[in-house]
Amino acid sequence: MTAENEAADSGALVGGMVNAGAVFRRGALVERPAPRTARALHTHLLALKEHGFDAAPTPVRLTEDGREQLTFIPGDVALPPFPRWVTTETALRSVGSLLRRLHDACTAIGVDACAEWPRDLADPEGGTMLCHNDVCPDNVVFRDGRAAALIDFDLAAPGRPLWDVAMTARYWVPMLDPASAAALYPAGLDAPARLRILADSYGLSPRERAELPGVIEQATTSCRAFVADRVAEGDPVYVQALSERGGWQRWDRMQSWLVAHHETFVTALLD
Structure with a gap:
């Protein structure tokens, strides 16, 4: 559960509970701990694109150290207490x-x-x-x-x-x-x-x-x-x-x- 924003082109992304402090933006990519179902999820996310749903990150790759890279989606994410x-x-x-x-x-x-x-x-x-x-x-x-x-x-x-x-x-x-x-x-x-x-x-x-x-x-x-x-x-x-x-x-x-x-x-x- 991690929020993303446009505050910087690189660095830790704030918010969330499960992966707090472990999610980073690297320019156009987000790098984060890969869930256990990452391979199946990546296939699913790519299939979403094929079926016209473009409102989710696009998976890029899994790294050897157990992390995943996905495209960064620019915009605003609300963090608690919610505005x-x-x-x-x-x-x-x-x-x-x-x-x-x-x-x-x-x-x-x-x-x-x-x-x-x-x-x-x-x-x-x-x-x-x-x-x-x-x-x-x-x-x-x-x-x-x-x-x-x-x-x-x-x-x-x-x-x-x-x-x-x-x-x-x-x-x-x-x-x-x-x-x-x-x-x-x-x-x-x-x-x-x-x-x-x-x-x-x-x-x-x-x-x-x-x-x-x-x-x-x-x-x-x-x-x-x-x-x-x-x-x-x-x-x-x-x-x-x-x-x-x-x-x-x-x-x-x-x-x-x-x-x-x-x-x-x-x-x-x-x-």
């Missing part, structure tokens, strides 16, 4: 449209069944399309206030398109209780209205709209398990983040809030 410009209605609609474009290309490509895709944030029901699974503000490149590209496909795995929409909604609506949202997002965001905007811009069907709040609850449970695994392993980044952001009480509060407002979200999506 107002990344929460505008225009920004939100552009994210939904960009995700739909990605999914249309991914559906045409299919999934490499031989690759051992990560299960960390993967759809527990699986699927025949490769989901990004981490479309957070840190991983979306903006130009002129609109989402222009997606980066960091490290957690990509097979799943349902609706799962990826749910994961995206968690970050972009955001689907957080007010206290949790206030720590990272500007005040005054209307979650039900923003969820409807995301669904409209993506083009969800009535059936998918009715299912979305429940899938968001399911995705939140998976995200909690992801954090729990990292904390149990003693990952200092996640241990610190858990402590600074309210501990497990915050996760309890988020999950209770989602369940309590389930029908409100369904109504907002279907009315």
